[in-house]
Amino acid sequence: MEIIPTQKIINRDGIKAVKNGQKANEYSSVPNQKKPEWIRVKATFDKRFDAVKQQVQDKRLNTVCEEAMCPNISECWSAGTATFMLMGSVCTRACKFCSVDTGNPKGWLDLDEPMHTARAVKTMGLKYVVLTSVNRDDLEDGGAEHYARTxxxxxxxxxETAVEALTPDFKGLSSSIDTLVNCGLEVFAQNVETVKRLTHPVRDIRAGYEQTLEVLAESKRINPNVLTKTSLILGLGETDAEIEE
Known part of the structure; x- marks a missing residue:
């Protein structure tokens, strides 16, 4: 068995955090064995992958591909796409399914990030870009204005580029939702993540199943012309009936 201890780090922006978002717990001991073939991804590292990586590094950007340890990173980057993660690499929440570092950025923001992101989109020639972010409960508006500036x-x-924003729940704050859905984006997304019964075991205690649905409903009330979107993670013990609900 491999023991995974709690690791405390200081990231490149000088912010203290718990690495990968989780403190050591009953699940920190994992079998040290290979994954089955059906779940393994063949990594491809070509020139386009290197070009995307260079853009991310040169402009000091964060991507959910890296920070959340996504296994599909080589597939997406080799296709010239990436999901940019705004407002740093440290999240104020600690959802059980997520590998992003957890901590308190204490109001820190990279004010150059909006322009750096825009330039990366232009260099990469993206016609559709997905923005996501860490939760920023340390900011009064949850980071909505920074999102809108980006x-x-x-x-x-x-x-000509369409923009999708996969946002935090902004603690349900209507003014923050308004800021986002009226900033010029095409798609507003907020993930419910799992079925109602599994919400608290899976998501951070500050997140809520009903709150996410209300955020989506509020976004539609404010601006009916913006598409709304949500997603579920499957395989956590939910039933077919719960999914259909």
Whole structure:
């Protein structure tokens, strides 16, 4: 068995965090064995992968591909796509399914990030870009204004590019939702993540099944022209009936 201890780090922005978001717990001992073939991904590292990686590094951007340890990173980057993660690499929440570092950024933001992201989109020639972010409960608006500035910067340099924002729940704050859905994006997304019964075992205690649904409903009330979207993670013990609900 491999023991995975709690690791405390200081990231490149000087923010203290718990690495991969979780403290050592009853599940920290994992079998040290190979994954089955059906779940393994064949890594491909080509010139396009290297080009995306260079863009991310040069502009000091974060991607959910890296920070959440996504196994599909080589497939997406080799296709010239990436999901940009705004507002740093440290999340104020600690959902059980997520590998992003957890901590308190204490109001820190990279004010150059909106323009750097826009320039990366232009260099990569993206016609559709997905933005996501860490939760920022340390900010009064949850980071909504920073999100909106990034969308506007992308649109200014890339007027033909469609933007999808996969956002935090902003603690249900209507003014933050308004800021996002009226900033020029095409798709507003907030993930319910799992079925109602499994919400608290899977998501951070500050997240809520009903709250996510209300955020989506509020976004539609404010701006019916913006598409809304949500996603479920399957395989956590949910039933077919719960999914259909």
């Amino acid at each position: 969308v506007k910067a992308i649109k200014e340099l890339n007027p």
